[in-house]
Amino acid sequence: MSSVRRLEDAPWNSGAAARVLALLNGDGAEARVVGGAVRNLLIGLPTGDIDIATTALPDEVMRRAQQAGIKSVPTGIEHGTVTLVVDGEPFEITTLREDVETFGRKAKVAFGEDWAVDAQRRDFTMNALSVSLDGTLHDYVGGLDDVEARRVRFIGDPDQRIAEDYLRILRFFRIHAAYGEGAPDRDGSLACIRGRDGLASLSAERMRMEMLKLMVAPGACAAVAAMGEGGLLLRVFGGVAFHGPFAAMIAAERRLDLAPDAIRRLGALGVAVTEDARRLTQRLRLSNVECKRLDSMGHRWWRLRGMDQATAKRRLYRLGQARYHDRMMLAWARAGQDADPTPWLDLVTLPQRWQAPAFPLKAADFIARGVAQGPALGHIIALAEDAWLASDFALDEAALNGIADQTVARFARDHRL
Structure with missing residues (x-):
C-alpha cells in the first residue's frame, strides 16, 4: 500500500457527504470515498456522485442510518450496496468485497475488510484510489501515477479483466476519451481487440449506456477512430461506421458552439440511410424518442445539399426546427470537414434568423x-x-x-x- 498524500479541500469534507462518512467510521468500521470522485478531484474536474466503500456489512450500514434518522434504500443489497439519502442527495455505500469464484460478471463474491484486495477487483487503476476520513489518499495499484499521466490502464492482466466483463472493452475507450491523453494504453488496446468477439454477449442496454457516454466525451474523436481500426465498432453497430462524418460533426458542433449531442453524433457515426438508424436502434435498444430522432436524421438528408434559402425555408416549415437542425447537421457532416463551411453555416442557422409563419388559410x-x-x-x-x-x-x-x-x-x- 502507498499512502501518498492528504487531500485537504475535498467536497466530501463538509455537508451531507461528511455526515455519511462520520456515520460509517468508528466502532470497528471504516469508510472511504472511492472511484470516480477521487479521480476527478485529482484531475481537477467536478467530482459528480460521491461513492463510498466501507468495511461495515450492509445490515450494519442500514442500522446506523436508521439510528441517525437517515433514509436507506437496499438498492443492491445482495451485492453489498445500500443507498443513503441525506438532504435529498443519494450516496451509494458498498461493502468491501473479494472474489471467491470468478466466472464473468456473475463472479461469486464474499464481503471483506481488506482495502487492497477490494482495489484489485476494480477495472482501471485510476478508478481504484480511495480517501480516508482524515484525507489520506490510498493507492494500491499505481493509480496516482496513471491519473497524473492521464493514462487509462487495466488492473492486472487486461485479458483476464476483460473476460470477467466484456463491457470493459467499451469502458476502456470511453474512460480514455473522458480522462485520458495521447494514444490509448497499448496493452489495454490489444487486449480489447483480442476480446472483441465477446461484445456479442453484452445486452443492448449496457452497450447503449457506454456508447452514448462515449459519444459526448472530450476525446471521442480519437477514441472512436481507435475502436474502428480495431474492428470494435463493427461488432457494436453490426455495420459500417463512418469516422469522417463523425469527426466533421464534432467540428461543426464546436464551430457553432453547440453542446455535444450523443444522438446527433451517433447519427453521424453510424447512419447513412434510415435502415442504418433502425439497425442501431435494435443493436443499442434506443428509446422511442432516440429512435425517431435517429430515423429522421437519416431520411433523405442528401436532399439538403446545395439548397437555396427559399427551399431551405420550405424544408424548415415542413420539418420543424428540431428535425431540420438534426438533418441539416448530418448533411453538413457527411459533406466532410473540407467542405466550405459558409453555405452550411447559413443553412444550419436559418432557424435563428427566420421563424416560419403559420399557414393562414383555414x-x-x-x-x-x-x-x-x-x-x-x-x-x-x-x-x-x-x-x-x-x-x-x-x-x-x-x-x-x-x-x-x-x-x-x-x-x-x-x-x-
Missing part, C-alpha cells in the same frame, strides 16, 4: 367557397398549403384569396366536381 376559407366537410376538404387544404409554400409564404390578402380560389378550381377540374 377550413372555413374553403367551406365558404362551396367545399363540403369531408376527405376532399383535407386534400384541398393540403394542395393550398403547397401553393402557399411555392409562393414563398405569401401573406397579403389578395395572394391568399388567389391561392384559395385557384386550389378549389383546380381540385374541381381534376375531379370533375
Whole structure:
C-alpha cells in the first residue's frame, strides 16, 4: 500500500457527504470515498456522485442510518450496496468485497475488510484510489501515477479483466476519451481487440449506456477512430461506421458552439440511410424518442445539399426546427470537414434568423367557397398549403384569396366536381 498524500479541500469534507462518512467510521468500521470522485478531484474536474466503500456489512450500514434518522434504500443489497439519502442527495455505500469464484460478471463474491484486495477487483487503476476520513489518499495499484499521466490502464492482466466483463472493452475507450491523453494504453488496446468477439454477449442496454457516454466525451474523436481500426465498432453497430462524418460533426458542433449531442453524433457515426438508424436502434435498444430522432436524421438528408434559402425555408416549415437542425447537421457532416463551411453555416442557422409563419388559410376559407366537410376538404387544404409554400409564404390578402380560389378550381377540374 502507498499512502501518498492528504487531500485537504475535498467536497466530501463538509455537508451531507461528511455526515455519511462520520456515520460509517468508528466502532470497528471504516469508510472511504472511492472511484470516480477521487479521480476527478485529482484531475481537477467536478467530482459528480460521491461513492463510498466501507468495511461495515450492509445490515450494519442500514442500522446506523436508521439510528441517525437517515433514509436507506437496499438498492443492491445482495451485492453489498445500500443507498443513503441525506438532504435529498443519494450516496451509494458498498461493502468491501473479494472474489471467491470468478466466472464473468456473475463472479461469486464474499464481503471483506481488506482495502487492497477490494482495489484489485476494480477495472482501471485510476478508478481504484480511495480517501480516508482524515484525507489520506490510498493507492494500491499505481493509480496516482496513471491519473497524473492521464493514462487509462487495466488492473492486472487486461485479458483476464476483460473476460470477467466484456463491457470493459467499451469502458476502456470511453474512460480514455473522458480522462485520458495521447494514444490509448497499448496493452489495454490489444487486449480489447483480442476480446472483441465477446461484445456479442453484452445486452443492448449496457452497450447503449457506454456508447452514448462515449459519444459526448472530450476525446471521442480519437477514441472512436481507435475502436474502428480495431474492428470494435463493427461488432457494436453490426455495420459500417463512418469516422469522417463523425469527426466533421464534432467540428461543426464546436464551430457553432453547440453542446455535444450523443444522438446527433451517433447519427453521424453510424447512419447513412434510415435502415442504418433502425439497425442501431435494435443493436443499442434506443428509446422511442432516440429512435425517431435517429430515423429522421437519416431520411433523405442528401436532399439538403446545395439548397437555396427559399427551399431551405420550405424544408424548415415542413420539418420543424428540431428535425431540420438534426438533418441539416448530418448533411453538413457527411459533406466532410473540407467542405466550405459558409453555405452550411447559413443553412444550419436559418432557424435563428427566420421563424416560419403559420399557414393562414383555414377550413372555413374553403367551406365558404362551396367545399363540403369531408376527405376532399383535407386534400384541398393540403394542395393550398403547397401553393402557399411555392409562393414563398405569401401573406397579403389578395395572394391568399388567389391561392384559395385557384386550389378549389383546380381540385374541381381534376375531379370533375
